Amino acid sequence: MNLRHRITRIALIAALVLPAVPVAAESVLLTLTGAVTDGRVELTRADFEAMDWHEFATSTSVTDNRPEFRGVLMRDILTRAGAEGSHVRATALNDYVIDIPVADFHRFDVLAALYMDGVPLSPRDKGPVWIVYPRDDHGILADIRYDMRWVWQLVALHVQ
Amino acid sequence: MTGPREWIRYLGLGGLVLICLGLSGLAAWQLVQLERQMRIDATENMIWVFGQTQIEALNLALALSDEAAPQQVQTRFDVLLSRLTLLEGGPQRRFLEDAGISETLAGWRSGLLALDPAQGADPVALRAYVTALVAALRGKASLVMSHEWQIQAARLDRLGHLHRLALASILGAAVAGMGLATILIDRERRLMKGRLDRLRAEKLAGDLERERETSENHRRFADLIAHQLRTPLAVIDSAMHRLTRRGTDPVPPELISEKAAVSREAVARLVKLTDTALMMSRLERDAVLxxxxxxxxxxxxxxxxxxxxxxxxxxxxxxxxxxxxxxxxxxxxxxxxxxxxxxxxxxxxxxxxxxxxxxxxxxxxxxxxxxxxxxxxxxxxxxxxxxxxxxxxxxxxxxxxxxxxxxxxxxxxxxxxxxxxxxxxxxxxxxxxxxxxxxxxxxxx
Incomplete structure (x- = not known):
């Protein structure tokens, strides 16, 4: 597949997908439950916008090159939700479930990415939220045990 | 000391050291390679990725046939779309190309997009399309599985090969090391033997010198004793001669006692001489404590x-x-x-x-x-x-x-x-x- 073909394709997909994703400020992107403030915290896109944003480029195990990711830090989300626990059980739109130690978020700058290469992540790709580890900054992260924690289509975190 | 034989031995020694170090280095390098290749990449999880795509296609088919709520259909549609998008990502696409099934899967994603329910597409057409997709995926699942295990088996083969190479290098280094040890031990043994020979020669030379000295002393001692013996013996002889001189008068008693005294003194001197000689002899044998x-x-x-x-x-x-x-x-x-x-x-x-x-x-x-x-x-x-x-x-x-x-x-x-x-x-x-x-x-x- 040559480059030109790919670009045409991406443009086509973008034209089809983007109108289908309502960028509604009040729609809930991420729901936190368990050991958080009042047992349930819902974060809307507006909540995300109000937080500190970070970005970095990293290689991933499912893409070529090093995409640029933009979003908020996982530890900031947990702080904001008043989370108190050692693990979070992350659940994705596609029913993928995995436990992640909270220590990861303090040891590494783990991102809850909303943008890849400047394009908003959509549920039709890996959105709305993709947990991204700074894989290239720490050799230890280039490992299947960490790759499993890169949850895409993240919709819920249960803190325990 | 450094004859041709010695040079050959030095060359052999140096060669063995080089072989030993070289093989050890090779083994270390192979082990590092082995460690690197033992990593598992998420890309190697294609059985799961492909399986999930199948499941999502079935889920959407189920939602459509149950006439579920539009929101739910939309979610299943989005998720299936994301799965097909994933299959088009670089590493996944290459895997499918290698497995020879990328052709048959091409175009499904854009076909699905054209039937987006959010755009008011015909649910019946979508259902037919999804059913066809399920069938296409099912036909390729076993190919994905066998290709993945081919890759894993080939990787294990490579690891095994590296492992055997490392083992052979280590064994080679061990053999070279043993050769080295043998040469060094042999050299040490020769040195020790040389040192012992030299010590023995020195001791022999010392013994010989002492023996010569003793023999010289004995000669001088014999001369001296002979000389010293002469005087008292001559005294005794002269006394005896005087007493037994024939003719004239009988020997007066005073003369007898005088000559007896002289003879006894001469004998005492002889005794003293022999005592001293005995004592020296005992001292030489370290017999006196x-x-x-x-x-x-x-x-x-x-x-x-x-x-x-x-x-x-x-x-x-x-x-x-x-x-x-x-x-x-x-x-x-x-x-x-x-x-x-x-x-x-x-x-x-x-x-x-x-x-x-x-x-x-x-x-x-x-x-x-x-x-x-x-x-x-x-x-x-x-x-x-x-x-x-x-x-x-x-x-x-x-x-x-x-x-x-x-x-x-x-x-x-x-x-x-x-x-x-x-x-x-x-x-x-x-x-x-x-x-x-x-x-x-x-x-x-």
């Missing part, structure tokens, strides 16, 4: 003088003056050996001094030793003579005709040293010689 105990040296001196009065009458032992000394002078010594030394020093003093001169004997003490000094009024000795006085068979200059073995001082010093003491000679103030015997004090022993 001192039995050390505490003795007052004044008493030993007194008893030696008493003996001399009997045995050395011809030299007039009454010339000896023993200085009075009130305090006890206790030395740690062997009384028999010490008596021998004192007797020798006193005899020398009597022998080498004029017949009418006095010989003084005094016992005193230093911090560590008891000292007995024998002072004569003879002609004394020069420093050079003193330096040689303790050599074997050395006779006082100008006294070669006096009786004596020439062993006396050698013997005296040897016996003194055996007891931790010493014998020394110094010129006496006012002429003559002072001979001193040092023996350890009892307390300092």
């Amino acid at each position: 001192p039995h050390l105990s505490a003795h007052d040296l004044r008493d030993l001196v007194t008893s030696v003088i008493d003996d001399l009065v009997v045995t050395a009458q011809d030299r007039d032992p009454s010339r000896i003056r023993q200085q009075a000394q009130a305090a006890p002078m206790v030395a740690l010594c062997d009384p028999a050996l010490t008596g021998e030394i004192l007797s020798n020093l006193l005899c020398n003093a009597l022998l080498y001094s004029p017949p009418d001169s006095r010989v003084d004997v005094g016992v005193s003490q230093t911090r560590t030793h008891i000292v007995c000094r024998v002072k004569d009024r003879g002609r004394g000795m020069s420093p050079e003579e003193i330096a040689r006085a303790f050599d074997r068979f050395r006779r006082g200059s100008g006294h070669e005709t006096l009786p004596g073995s020439g062993l006396g001082l050698t013997l005296a010093r040897h016996l003194a040293r055996m007891q931790g003491g010493e014998v020394s000679l110094t010129p006496r103030a006012g002429g003559g010689l002072t001979a001193a015997l040092y023996l350890p004090r009892e307390a300092s022993a």
Whole structure:
């Protein structure tokens, strides 16, 4: 597949997908439950916008090159939700479930990415939220045990 | 030392060291490679990825046939779309290309997008499309599985190959190391053998030298003894001759007793000579061991003088003056050996001094030793003579005709040293010689 073909394709997909994703400020992107403030915290896109944003480029195990990711830090989300626990059980739109130690978020700058290469992540790709580890900054992260924690289509975190 | 053989050995040694290090380095490099290839990549999880795509296609088909809520259909649609998007990502796409199934899966994603329910697409057409997709995926699942295991098996083959290479390198290094160790041990053994040979040769040379010296001493000793034997034997012979002279008158009793006395003295000298010779011989064999105990040296001196009065009458032992000394002078010594030394020093003093001169004997003490000094009024000795006085068979200059073995001082010093003491000679103030015997004090022993 040559480059030109790919670009045409991406443009086509973008034209089809983007109108289908309502960028509604009040729609809930991420729901936190368990050991958080009042047992349930819902974060809307507006909540995300109000937080500190970070970005970095990293290689991933499912893409070529090093995409640029933009979003908020996982530890900031947990702080904001008043989370108190050692693990979070992350659940994705596609029913993928995995436990992640909270220590990861303090040891590494783990991102809850909303943008890849400047394009908003959509549920039709890996959105709305993709947990991204700074894989290239720490050799230890280039490992299947960490790759499993890169949850895409993240919709819920249960803190325990 | 560095002949061609030696060079060849050095080259062999260097070669073995290089082989050993090289193979070790190779093994280390192979192990590092092995460690790197043992990582598992998420990309190698295509069975799961493909399976999930199938499940999502089935989920959407189910939602459509159940006529579920539009929101739910939309979610399943989005998720299936995301799965197909994932299959088009770089690593996944390459895997499917390698497995030869990318062609059959191409175009499904754009076809699905064209039937987006959010765009009001026909649900019936969508259902037919999804059903076809499920069938297409099902047909390829086993290919994905077999390709993935092919990859894994090939990777294990590579790991096994690396592992065997590393093992072979380590074994090679071990063999080279053993060769090295063998050469080094052999070299060490040769060195040790050379060192032993040299020591043995040195010992042999020493033994030979000592043997030569002993033999020379024996020759001189034999000469001396023969010479010393002549005089008393001649005295005895002359006495016998006089007594048995034929003719004239019967031999008067006075003459008999006079000649008997002369003969007995000659015999006593012979006995003394043989005693000294025996003692030297025993000393040479290290057969004399001192039995050390505490003795007052004044008493030993007194008893030696008493003996001399009997045995050395011809030299007039009454010339000896023993200085009075009130305090006890206790030395740690062997009384028999010490008596021998004192007797020798006193005899020398009597022998080498004029017949009418006095010989003084005094016992005193230093911090560590008891000292007995024998002072004569003879002609004394020069420093050079003193330096040689303790050599074997050395006779006082100008006294070669006096009786004596020439062993006396050698013997005296040897016996003194055996007891931790010493014998020394110094010129006496006012002429003559002072001979001193040092023996350890009892307390300092």
